[in-house]
Amino acid sequence: MKEKLDLLLERSQSKYFNYPVSAILECFDGKLFYGVNVETASPQAGICAERNAIFSAISCGYQKKDFKRLYLKAKTNKELYPCFICRQALVEFCEENMEIVIYFGDREKIVTVKELTPFSFSGDDLK
16 A cells, blocks of 8 residues: 555645645545645645545545545654644544554554544534
8 A cells, every 4th residue: 555655646746845745545445535735825725635535535425434444644654643624524424443454654653533533523513
């Protein structure tokens, strides 16, 4: 999966922050959804790689129960974690035990949505 993420990094549109990120969402049926970060001069109008991949899957009719694992990579050797907007999307649209595989340099780290968001707030809290 790391090789596919490396290829995806070349599609990132990150000319403002120069921080390319790629993501692949793997579903239980084997389908893969790809995402890269896409920046604009107005940062709020862009999208992170994680949400790009998740929203693409949702647009194709997939739901949180279908999502097996999310893979992330940036062009950096530092550890990469989803921003807080992406963490909110993970809480809302992914199961809490879904794994997130993060590649940085020659290493990888695996965390779950729950580990990444220990004190989350979602639509379930509004009921």
